[in-house]
Amino acid sequence: MSESPASGQRASWLEVSSTPVMRIGLVCPYAWDVPGGVQAHIRDLAEILISWGHDVSVLTPVDDPDTLPDYAVDGGRPRAIAYNGSVARLTLGVKATGRVHRWIKEGDFDVIHVHEPVAPSLSLLACWVARGPIVATWHSSMDRSRALAAGYYLAQTAMEKVSARIAVSEHARRTLVDHLGGDAVLIPNGVRVATFADAAPAERASGPDLVFLGRIDEPRKGLPVLLTALPRILERYPDVTLNVVGPGDETEVLIGLDPDVQRRIRMLGRLDDGQKASQLAAADIYVAPNTMGESFGIVLLEAMAAGTAVLASDLMAFRRVLDQGSAGMTFAVDDPEDLATKALELLDNRELRDELAAAGRRRVAGFDWEHIAQRILAVYDSVRVPGEKVRVDLRGQLVGRLAGRSSASSDRRGPTDRPRGGSGR
Amino acid sequence: MNLTWWQWAVILAVLVLVGLYLSMTAGRLDRLHRRIETSAASLDVLLTRRTALTLEIAGSGLLDPATSAVLLDSAHATLAATQDGDDPSVRWLAESVLTRTLSQVFDDPTDVAELRDEPDVVPLLNSLAGTCQRVELSRRFLNDGVRACRQVRRQRLVRWLRLAGHTAWPQTVEMDDTPPVGLSGPPV
Numbered sequence: 294m295s296e297s298p299a300s301g302q303r304a305s306w307l308e309v310s311s312t313p314v315m316r317i318g319l320v321c322p323y324a325w326d327v328p329g330g331v332q333a334h335i336r337d338l339a340e341i342l343i344s345w346g347h348d349v350s351v352l353t354p355v356d357d358p359d360t361l362p363d364y365a366v367d368g369g370r371p372r373a374i375a376y377n378g379s380v381a382r383l384t385l386g387v388k389a390t391g392r393v394h395r396w397i398k399e400g401d402f403d404v405i406h407v408h409e410p411v412a413p414s415l416s417l418l419a420c421w422v423a424r425g426p427i428v429a430t431w432h433s434s435m436d437r438s439r440a441l442a443a444g445y446y447l448a449q450t451a452m453e454k455v456s457a458r459i460a461v462s463e464h465a466r467r468t469l470v471d472h473l474g475g476d477a478v479l480i481p482n483g484v485r486v487a488t489f490a491d492a493a494p495a496e497r498a499s500g501p502d503l504v505f506l507g508r509i510d511e512p513r514k515g516l517p518v519l520l521t522a523l524p525r526i527l528e529r530y531p532d533v534t535l536n537v538v539g540p541g542d543e544t545e546v547l548i549g550l551d552p553d554v555q556r557r558i559r560m561l562g563r564l565d566d567g568q569k570a571s572q573l574a575a576a577d578i579y580v581a582p583n584t585m586g587e588s589f590g591i592v593l594l595e596a597m598a599a600g601t602a603v604l605a606s607d608l609m610a611f612r613r614v615l616d617q618g619s620a621g622m623t624f625a626v627d628d629p630e631d632l633a634t635k636a637l638e639l640l641d642n643r644e645l646r647d648e649l650a651a652a653g654r655r656r657v658a659g660f661d662w663e664h665i666a667q668r669i670l671a672v673y674d675s676v677r678v679p680g681e682k683v684r685v686d687l688r689g690q691l692v693g694r695l696a697g698r699s700s701a702s703s704d705r706r707g708p709t710d711r712p713r714g715g716s717g718r
Numbered sequence: 719m720n721l722t723w724w725q726w727a728v729i730l731a732v733l734v735l736v737g738l739y740l741s742m743t744a745g746r747l748d749r750l751h752r753r754i755e756t757s758a759a760s761l762d763v764l765l766t767r768r769t770a771l772t773l774e775i776a777g778s779g780l781l782d783p784a785t786s787a788v789l790l791d792s793a794h795a796t797l798a799a800t801q802d803g804d805d806p807s808v809r810w811l812a813e814s815v816l817t818r819t820l821s822q823v824f825d826d827p828t829d830v831a832e833l834r835d836e837p838d839v840v841p842l843l844n845s846l847a848g849t850c851q852r853v854e855l856s857r858r859f860l861n862d863g864v865r866a867c868r869q870v871r872r873q874r875l876v877r878w879l880r881l882a883g884h885t886a887w888p889q890t891v892e893m894d895d896t897p898p899v900g901l902s903g904p905p906v
Contacts, residue, residue: 426756453749453866456757457859474869475862478855671848675856678759 314346315673318397318405318683321353322384322414324371326360328563330482330591331408331432334461337483339364341666352396352415354384368392368415385413393418394685402683404428404673410451420451424686426677428669430459431469431477432589449473456676459669462589462610478672482591483665486657489598492570500532501640504576504601506569506592507583509541509560515582515606516546521629522582524554526636533557533640538564538572573599577646578639581605584627590614593621594660597653602646604635620656621649743870744881750867751885757860761891764853765813766800769793771846772816780839785823792819810893817894820850824900843901850897857891864888 321335332353339349349364354371361367369392371384393415397405406428407416420427429452458477460466466477503526507514516537526533537543540563547555564572573579579596583606593614596603603621605611615621622639624631639646658664721729775781776789792815799812824830834840867888870876 424752426760450746450749453746454753456753456863457855458862475866476858478858671852672855674760675764675852676757676760676859678756678763681756681759 315403316348316401318400318402319351320407320416320419321351322409322416325353325355326357334482337662341662350400366396383413384415390418393422397423398685404677405683417451420454422685423683425683427455428457428672429455431465432461457672480668481660482589483662484594484598484660486598486661489570489595492574494575495571497575498534500534502534502576503578503580504536504572505580506538509539509546513585515584518582518627518629519580522633525633529637530640536561536572570599573601576601578602578604594657597657600650602649616656620652747870747882754863754888757863761856761860764849764856768849769796775842780836788819792816810891814894821898824898826900830900847901854895857895861890864890
């Protein structure tokens, strides 16, 4: 630790006591310009840490490097690779390792924080190349144990370097504990509460508004369940509008629907965060008819932040987010009849909707990024040592060593030079 | 004994595989030991910071003299235990005592809220609250690493071939690190 001799011993202790500015490296496993929960999480975390004065660099794969914000570093284009029974878009290979190597060497980080480090990705490579405090966050629950079995040795080597593990949900924590042993701290996903709470409500039709968010042609998101329930809702409230926000082929979804029902549906396509917030703020009820419990339920929290009553399927993850139903109403999973009944109950009772919205606002405060990012910073502090940096460490790693050489030599080359193939090419 | 060429080849292949396995395991052990070292250093920094903050609050004149004396006593005990400790358990015991003293002094959020009226002390109390939370996390992560390392070191080959070298058997840190109830609230 560097300290001026004049500061004295006691003062130097206290210097450490306020969280000092840290250099933090975040690693994103998926392409930055493809919308996704993990990417959004990393973006929000990076931006709030930067607003608090920390030095943050995000290493991420990206298709079009021009879309990167100035705190992000291009980790290369992801390539479609057959992995684990499906085609995944991953970034790997000697060249990618070289980029990770250079990013860590030049980053001079106090801590690096990798996300979803199990799939062969930049996250895994970063664990592999780095030495020092590494924090890892698991986002999804991996029911396919093959995902781990395939790259088990690779994952294990990387995992043993991870000093602190975070899981965003109980589900993710359990799979992690079952597959890799050890433990993880539970820190949920964050929500930018202010963005949603302050959103100007979108223009709306005269009748009550329902809103659905998510890929419309992904059955797990449950749009078909909602569409089946819609005629019964329209029987009592013919002026209801269903706003559908999300990408996907709409003709396929609407096929076979009564034209009178179709007329009450507004397909809005993919919207950006601001427009999404406005739609939520304008709606009377946000409906989450998901049929599978793999997601964390971040949209539920966004709806709560926007002050909209939530009606969600009775999935474990959703019940947890809704505080066992006290911050939103639930209906039986994949049951359009129950959905319609509960939706009518909410439409009948304005007071109940307001109550749920108020409970939702209170509930979501604990998930605000301001709060979540503080908890993540506490994890960083609990594994790092002030003054010690993350370094490159390639001992015992053949491929890594080759990549290290090629990146070192590419430092000296101009960007347009061809590699001269000194590393086993 | 006459062996054909392929029998030699099999023996050679087995030897190479065993060698690779051993070098990989040695690498794993090295990584695990290093991770434990960093985690232990981090816990040490946090505990030292907790002591320093306790001393600072006790010396601030904010609390009544009796409470200040109790805090000073427990905090000094952790310093003494750190300095002369050949036996780490002496230190963990002293730190546990400090944990309990802090829990008794800051046992009620409403009392602590009154203390917060004094603007000078707010950053100190916030730092103490944050540090206590970090101590709890840090010990948990350290023990996690120790358990992972022990698992590898219990393997027969590792013991027989002394792959861990002279590195001491890793010890978990057993102490009471429950953050004081009165200081809970939004983490800082």
